[in-house]
Structure formats: structure tokens, C-alpha cells
Amino acid sequence: MKVMTIYAHPADTITNCGGTLARHADVGDEVVALILTHGGRIHANRYAEEWRKDAPDAAIAGAGLDDIVAFKKGELQRAADIVGISRVITLDRDDRDAALHDELVETVAEQIAAERPDVIICDYPQNPVMAANTHTVATTTVLAALGRAGAYLRNLDGRAEYHVKQVFLTSLPVFPTDGLSLFGVRNDVFVDITPVVGRKVAAMDCFDSQGYSGLFARKLIESANGEAGRAAGVNFAEGFYRLYNETHAVLPVTPAAMADDPLTRHVSYSRINLRAEYPIAE
Template sequence: MKVMTIYAHPADTITNCGGTLARHADAGDEIVALILTHGGRIHANRYAQEWRKDAPDTAIASAGLDEIIAFKKGELERAAEIVGISRLVTLDRDDREAGLHEGLVETVAEHIAAERPDVIICDYPQNPVMAANTHTVATTTVLAALGRAGAYLRNLDGQAEYHVKQVFLTSLPVFPIDGLSLYGVRNDVFVDITPVVGRKVAAMDCFDSQGYSGLFARKLIESANGEAGRAAGVNFAEGYYRLYNETHATLPLTDAARAADPLVRHVDYSRINLREEYPLP
């Protein structure tokens, strides 16, 4: 399988689906991460906090955009190696963009058509009126690019059309255990990241420039991936919402569902003390 992630900022791929990517990498799958913006202005903790000091480090406080971008790319490259991303593609768009851009849609469509992934992972888009939310802008771009890639004609565009098999959307903030509580609005796929959670912690620890290392990495995984794990009946999970329907020859029943024991699952998925097993760096 070939997996392609498309996110707005350098850290998004790791925080949203880093554990899933590690499991795919361990299974021998190819992973391509497309990052739309350089992320130079988003979560610029390293630089903003330096200015708050009585005696700021001049090298940090006076860093220009090129230096900030290079530093973040270094963090991303180290994190990508930890989780097993095969290839990084960074478009370095400005992270202040707040709307669809025709040129970017075409660029993303070309990358999709060239890479020909089996699945794409990107953010669940919030209400599109939230124009300041670059994650929603990024996913809206991806959805437009999917339509564009599916409409290519070789004799007009130099390449044939391409249709991705499935799109998995992250960051839908709903983790109910049943399908009735919120009238079906829920993550409908969970990936158990418990076996690789240490690698996700280590990858998030790479993003020191935006304050993601240390306490925040552990808090995010404990809360978000821990709650997704509770819904999935495992210690830690990443939740997804499928864009397309799926067809099966018979009704699907996973190995995890067959093995689940409702009587003790709450004990089983509470066995890992994340901060004890993965202490602060």
C-alpha cells in the first residue's frame, strides 16, 4: 500500500497520524508526506518566548524567516525518520494563506497524480467560513485537487486521470463508543498505535521550536490518543473518518472486535503509564 498525507504545517502529519504511519512503515508500506506551508509563523514559540526574556539570545531573537523555516524542516526530517516516512515533499507556501488558490490546487493535484497513492490522510475540515483556519483551507485544497486529478485527460493534460481509493480524515473531535449517541457523527475507523506510541512521543519531541516536546507531547497523546484508545478498546489509538463508502463481500468483523472482552477492556486499555515509560527528554 502507498499512503500519502497532505497537511498544512510541518508537525501536523506527526500529531494527527504519526502512530498510524509508523505501523504502515513497519508493514513495509510506502509513505509520502506532502506539507503545504513552511510553518514559519505558526506556533513560533522558540522565537516569541526568546523575546520575553530579559536578555534574549540574539541568534534566536533575530532569526529571519529562512532560518526559522530551515530549523523547522530539520525538526520535521528527524521526526519523519522516527516514524518511517519514506519521502517528504515541502511546498513552502506562506502559512498565512486563508483561501483556495488555483495554482496550489493544481500543484497538489499534480502531486497526487504523480504519486498515485492508495489512500490519502488529511484533516477533517471545519466549517469553511472559518477562513483563518489553515487546516480547513488545506483540506479544502486537497478535496479540490482530488477532483482535478480525477478529471485529467492524457491528450489534454499530458497525464491520465487518477482516483484515490480512500481518504481518511483526522481531527474529527468525536470519539463515542456507539453509533447512536451523536446520530452517527463519529470517527468510524481507529488504528491501534499502542505498539508504536513511543515512536510518536519521540517524533513529537523533535518539534521543540513550537513547544511540542516534553510535557505537551505526552499530554496530547494521553488525552487525544488515550480517549480514542478508550473508544477503540486499546491503550492508544488514532481516529479517522472515511470520506468514501466501502464495499465488502460479507459483513466485516475485525480481529479486534472478535477478541474484545467488554468485562475487562477498561483495565486492558489502562495499563500504560506514558510519562513513566517515556520520561521527559
């Protein structure tokens, strides 16, 4: 299987699905990450905080956009190496983009057609009227690009049409465990990232420029992945919402569901003390 993530900013791939990518990489799947923007202005903690000091470091406080982008790309590559992303593709768009751009849709469609992934992972578009939400803009771009990639004609476009098998959306802020809650809008797939949670912690620790390293990395995983794990019956999980329906020969019930014991699983999924097992480096 080939997995392709498409996100707005450098850290998004790791925070949203870094554990899932590590599990795919561990079974030999190819993982490619496409990042739409350079992320030079968003979460610029390293630079903004330096200005607050009485004697700021001139090299940090005076960094230009190219310097910031290069620093963030280094963080992203180190994180990608930890979780097993085989290739990172950066388009370096300005991270203030707040609208759908036809030329970017075409670029993303070309990347999808060239990479030919089986699966794409991107953000759930929270609210299409929130133009300032670059995550929504990014996913809207992806959905438009999927349609365009599926309409390519070799004799007109120089490339054949391509259709992905499934799109998994992240950051849906709903974790209920049954389909009747909130009229069925919920994460409908969970991936147990407990075996690789240490790698997700280490990967998030790479994003020091954003203030993601240390305490925040552990808090995010404890809260978001811990709550998804509670819903999934494991210590830590990442939740997804499938864009397309799936067809099976028989009704699908996972081995994890068959083995689950609702009476005692709250004990088993509460055993790991994340901060004790993965302490912050001094």
C-alpha cells in the same frame, strides 16, 4: 499500499497520524508526506519566548523567515525518520493563506497524480466558513485537488486521470463508540498505535521550536490518543473518518472486535503509564 498525508503545517502529520504511519511503515508500506506551508509563523514558540527573556539570544531572536523555516524542516525530517516516512515534500506556501488558491489546487493535484497513493490522510474540515482555520483551507484544497486529479486527460493535460482508493480524515473531535450518538457523526476507524506510541512521543519531541516537545507531547498523546484508545478498547489509538463508502463481500467485523471483552478491556487499556515509560530528557 502507498499512504500519502497532506497537511497544512510541518508538525500536523505527526500529531494527527504519526502512530498510524509508523505502523504502515513497519509492514512495508510506502509513506509520503506533503506539507503545504512552511509553518514559519505558526507556533513560533522558540522565537517568541526568546524575546521575553531579559537577555535574548541574538541568533534566535533575530532569526529571519528562512532561518525559521530551515529549522522547522530539520525538525520535521527527524520526526519523519522516526516514524518511517520515506519522503517529505514541502511546498513552502505562506502559513497565513486563508483562501482556496487555484494554482495550489493544481499543484496538489499534480502531486497526487505523480505519487499515485492508494490512501490519502488529511484533516477533517472543521467548518468551511472559518477562513482563518488553515487546516480547513488545506483540506478544502485537497478535496478540490482530488477532483481535478480524477479529471486529467492524457491528451489534454499530459497525464492520466488518477483516483485514490480512500481518504481518511483526522481531527474529527468526536469519539462515541456507536453510530446512534450525534446522528452517526463519529470516528468510524481506529488504529491501535500502542505498539509504536514511543515513536510518536519521540517524533513529537523533535518539534521543540513549537513547544511540542516534553510535557505537551505526552499530554496530547495521553489525552487525545488515550481517549481514542478508550473508545477503541486499546491503550492508545488514532481515530479517522472515511470519506468514501467501502464495499465488502460479506459484513466486515475486525479480529479486534471479535476478540474484544467489554467487561475487562477498561483494565487492559489503562495499563501504560506514558510519562513513566517515556520520561522527558533532562
